[in-house]
Amino acid sequence: MEKMLEVKNLNFSFHTYGGIVKAVRGVTFDVNEGEVIGIVGESGCGKSVTAQCLIRLNPEPPGFFDEGSIKYKGKEISKMSDKEMRKIRGVEIGFIFQDPMTSLNPTMKVGKQIEEIFIQRKLYNKKELKDKALEILKMVGISDGERRYNQYPHELSGGMKQRVMIAIALVGNPGIIIADEPTTSLDVTIEAQILDLLKDLQKKLKTSIVLITHDLGVIAKMCDRVLVMYGGKIVERGMVDDIFYNTKHPYTSGLLCSIASLETEKDEELQPIEGTPPDLFSPPPGCPFAARCEYAMEVCYKIMPPEYEITEEHQTMCWLQHENSLDIKLPCKKVIKGEVF
Amino acid sequence: MRKYILKRLVISLATVWVLTTIVFILVRLMPGDPFSSDKMTPEIKANIERYYGFDKPIIVQYFTYLNNILHGDFGYSMKYVNQSVNKIIGDSFPYSFDLGMRALSLSISFGIVLGIIAALNRGRKLDYVCVVIAIIGTSVPDFIIGGLLQFFFGIKWGLFPVAQYHGIKYTVLPSIALGFYTLAMVSRLMRASMLEVVQQDYIKTAKSKGISKFRITYKHQIRNAIMPVVTVLGPTVASVLTGTFVIESIFAIPGMGKYYVQSVQNLDYSLILGMTIFYGAFLVLANMIVDILYGVIDPRIRVAGK
Numbered sequence: 011m012e013k014m015l016e017v018k019n020l021n022f023s024f025h026t027y028g029g030i031v032k033a034v035r036g037v038t039f040d041v042n043e044g045e046v047i048g049i050v051g052e053s054g055c056g057k058s059v060t061a062q063c064l065i066r067l068n069p070e071p072p073g074f075f076d077e078g079s080i081k082y083k084g085k086e087i088s089k090m091s092d093k094e095m096r097k098i099r100g101v102e103i104g105f106i107f108q109d110p111m112t113s114l115n116p117t118m119k120v121g122k123q124i125e126e127i128f129i130q131r132k133l134y135n136k137k138e139l140k141d142k143a144l145e146i147l148k149m150v151g152i153s154d155g156e157r158r159y160n161q162y163p164h165e166l167s168g169g170m171k172q173r174v175m176i177a178i179a180l181v182g183n184p185g186i187i188i189a190d191e192p193t194t195s196l197d198v199t200i201e202a203q204i205l206d207l208l209k210d211l212q213k214k215l216k217t218s219i220v221l222i223t224h225d226l227g228v229i230a231k232m233c234d235r236v237l238v239m240y241g242g243k244i245v246e247r248g249m250v251d252d253i254f255y256n257t258k259h260p261y262t263s264g265l266l267c268s269i270a271s272l273e274t275e276k277d278e279e280l281q282p283i284e285g286t287p288p289d290l291f292s293p294p295p296g297c298p299f300a301a302r303c304e305y306a307m308e309v310c311y312k313i314m315p316p317e318y319e320i321t322e323e324h325q326t327m328c329w330l331q332h333e334n335s336l337d338i339k340l341p342c343k344k345v346i347k348g349e350v351f
Numbered sequence: 352m353r354k355y356i357l358k359r360l361v362i363s364l365a366t367v368w369v370l371t372t373i374v375f376i377l378v379r380l381m382p383g384d385p386f387s388s389d390k391m392t393p394e395i396k397a398n399i400e401r402y403y404g405f406d407k408p409i410i411v412q413y414f415t416y417l418n419n420i421l422h423g424d425f426g427y428s429m430k431y432v433n434q435s436v437n438k439i440i441g442d443s444f445p446y447s448f449d450l451g452m453r454a455l456s457l458s459i460s461f462g463i464v465l466g467i468i469a470a471l472n473r474g475r476k477l478d479y480v481c482v483v484i485a486i487i488g489t490s491v492p493d494f495i496i497g498g499l500l501q502f503f504f505g506i507k508w509g510l511f512p513v514a515q516y517h518g519i520k521y522t523v524l525p526s527i528a529l530g531f532y533t534l535a536m537v538s539r540l541m542r543a544s545m546l547e548v549v550q551q552d553y554i555k556t557a558k559s560k561g562i563s564k565f566r567i568t569y570k571h572q573i574r575n576a577i578m579p580v581v582t583v584l585g586p587t588v589a590s591v592l593t594g595t596f597v598i599e600s601i602f603a604i605p606g607m608g609k610y611y612v613q614s615v616q617n618l619d620y621s622l623i624l625g626m627t628i629f630y631g632a633f634l635v636l637a638n639m640i641v642d643i644l645y646g647v648i649d650p651r652i653r654v655a656g657k
Contacts, residue, residue: 067555090563097562107559112552117574117649126570127560162650178560 014083014186014218015041015064022056022063031290033059035242041186046219048224048233048250050265052326054287056242057222058108060191063088065103065125065218066095084183100127104179106189110171110196114163120174121147121159146177147251151207169200173207180211186218193228194269205231230254233321238262239287241298248324255263258318258326263340274281297329305330305338352646359642363635369419370631371624375413378620385429385618403429403621416624425625430617436625439610444629446516447595447606449526450529453522455591461535463580466541467573473546481538488535495596497528497601514603525602529594533587537580544576551575574648581645586639592630 022034034291035058038259041047049057059197062068064080066087082102090098104224107113115123124143128134134142140159143189147155163171177285179187189208202253209232212219216307221232236253238246239260257263264283284302285302294301300310309329318331329335369556386399400406404415419426422563425436469481504524548554549572557571596608607626614622646652 019414065559067558096561096563099559101561103555105559107556109552113556115553115557115571115575115653118570123556126557126562130562130566164651175556178556182560 012043013040014043014077014254015220017060017064018079018090019081020060020063020078022059022068023074023076024068025072029291032076033073033242033290034063035293037239037242037244038078039237039244039247041220043185044212044216046209046221046233047129047231048221048223048229048236049239050223050229050236051239052224052265052287053080055239056221056290057224058190060239061105061220061222064186064188065099065189065265066090067105095180098286100184101131102184102186103180104160104182104184104187106172106175106179106187106192108194108329110168110175110189111218113175114171116163118162119159120161120166123163124177124181125228127178130299142181143177146181147174149178149211150174151203152177168196169203172196172204173201176204176207176211180215180217180219183215184217186220187212188220188222190222191224194223194225201228208232209318226254226269233309238265242290243298243327245299245328245351246326248326252324254322256320256324257340258320258324258331259299259328260330260340261299264302267341297327307335353387355646356639356643359557359639363639367628367632371628372413374627375416375623377634378618378623379409381618382575383618385620393575403427404644420628425628426621428614428622430614430619430622436488436621439622440607440625440629443607443610445603446604447592447608448598448606450522450525450598450606451588451592453526454530454594455461455533455588457526458532458534458591459580459584459587462534463541463577465534466580467545467568469538469542470545470549470576473602481542484487485539485542489539493528494597494601496531497525497598500524500528501601514601516602516604525604528601529591529598532594533591536583540579540583541576545572547611548572548576548605551619564601577589578645578649581641584644585634585641588637588641589634592634605640 017037017039018229020031020034020037024031024033037056037060039047049060051057058075059068063075063089064082075088078088082098085098087098088094114120121140121143124141124146128139128142129170143159144155147158151159152173158166158170158174166174176192179189179299186212192208196204205228208219211217219232221228223229233250236248236250237244238253240261246253246257246262248256249255252258254266255261257266261283264281267281268283270280283302288298288301294311296309296311296313297303297315299307300306303310307329315327315329315332317325317327319325320331330338365600386396397406407415416426423437425440428434428436428439431439442640465481465484467479472478501513501524504510511523513524515521516525554567554571557567562570572643595606596612598604599606599608609629610622613619613625614626
């Protein structure tokens with residue numbers, strides 16, 4: 011399998027009035043061709059910033075690259091000019107946003123918004139453009155495309171709008187789609203439909219997907235590999251099965267234990283992760299999760315844990331893996347893969 | 352859309368009718384009457400009052416007046432002998448209208464452009480220049496700006512005529528003086544609106560499509576940012592048109608302002624009524640056009656109006 015995207019030691023920060031916020035700290039991962047990779051974590055863990063770095067959508071300034079590299083098919087993205095970046099956006103890497111209600115221009119017809127990707131590239135004439143838009147509308151499951159083409163976003167339902175967003179991301183036939191919490195603002199039935207659609211299209215078009223979410227159910231349903239982010243770092247990575255059945259990081263375990271499932275008894279209490287995420291103005295020198303971790307040892311507060319390899323695909327950043335530490339069995343979820351919690 | 356316009360039209364007519372009624376009553380409540388003077392004998396006064404129909408009960412006068420204005424007849428002025436109100440308006444309104452429209456188009460177009468420039472150069476020198484212009488415009492009253500323009504451009508440098516209204520060269524200074532406040536206000540509004548829209552998610556979507564900055568600005572940002580400006584357009588038309596009174600007198604322009612002010616001082620009932628109703632109808636129409644325009648720019652409002 012060919013590597014589409016290689017992210018190495020990515021550090022991205024923001025200048026603010028209060029100082030520098032280190033939003034992403036040394037994130038490394040690859041995306042292979044035709045693979046769905048999930049990034050999961052709570053609000054403020056840096057997953058959206060990471061996603062937006064991939065096509066440089068973070069405002070720069072105040073955002074800036076500290077160090078590290080992002081290579082798309084061997085081309086260095088973090089150093090590209092705006093003009094070079096425009097050739098990547100839309101046709102090489104597509105982006106699906108979180109909130110379809112606000113992510114479509116309210117004063118522009120849906121069809122025009124889909125076509126827009128091509129308009130400045132002058133690849134097609136007007137007729138071809140429209141055919142292209144109608145074709146993609148059909149593909150994302152919008153019947154009656156001719157009518158929808160001429161409608162404005164406020165005339166569509168939320169699910170329909172997200173389909174249009176997917177159409178916009180797909181119409182340029184990109185190699186990678188980055189979906190930043192694509193179903194967070196939709197209700198559960200529509201969420202399932204949209205996820206099915208994404209999965210189908212991904213198989214059909216052989217696109218890679220980077221799926222950002224805070225919902226482990228979505229991960230279980232969609233992804234091949236998972237990155238668990240916390241405090242701007244990847245704390246655990248592995249195949250979906252590794253993460254769910256062989257959890258090796260207390261944070262991942264905490265996430266899994268805080269989900270209610272169909273089997274949860276009526277009077278059974280959910281286990282929340284106590285505390286709040288670390289202050290990224292001055293991140294702690296040790297493990298970012300130490301302050302909230304029930305297994306935390308002295309070393310956790312002082313020294314950043316290295317990445318321990320469990321298997322070739324499964325790594326975690328936790329001192330519990332050190333040979334001198336106690337052998338603790340972390341609770342993990344007994345779920346059937348594909349179940350949406 | 353047609354139903355919407357029809358509805359607006361009916362409401363507009365009702366508004367003008369209410370205005371007519373209130374002004375009709377108010378002018379008659381003012382102390383004194385149009386014909387009182389030292390030399391007037393009671394016989395002559397009675398004669399004149401009969402001529403104008405003042406001897407009849409007020410309710411009859413009211414309906415006669417309504418009937419007349421429905422036929423487009425505002426009656427005769429009570430001070431300008433043998434001049435109909437229609438003629439006075441017909442003679443003077445074109446000047447006021449011309450001046451007002453020039454000032455409006457100048458201030459709105461330049462205001463929008465200035466606002467866009469300021470927003471795109473936020474925090475840079477060009478932005479501060481625009482802000483300073485806006486502050487001057489909103490804080491210095493138009494008659495002072497008018498005087499300054501006359502002094503520098505008219506007298507000191509002799510670039511434009513100081514006063515009167517005989518051709519395009521004459522229109523420049525009064526239009527600027529009249530429109531400056533609106534220009535400043537529109538530019539502030541546009542700047543704020545542009546900066547708000549640029550934060551919106553759909554701008555990020557547009558960016559993710561790989562289209563140029565220029566296209567993002569003019570296709571996505573400006574069209575959405577212009578809405579607040581359109582909203583204030585209606586009241587702006589009102590303020591510019593009433594602003595002409597002052598500017599007309601500074602620049603000695605034979606517009607409606609002079610007649611309007613004098614009609615109130617003279618208690619010239621028919622002229623006060625005629626001009627107020629005319630102005631009122633004009634403003635109501637302007638507001639209606641603005642509301643329809645609103646729907647043209649923003650499709651969401653179009654549907655709400657159906």
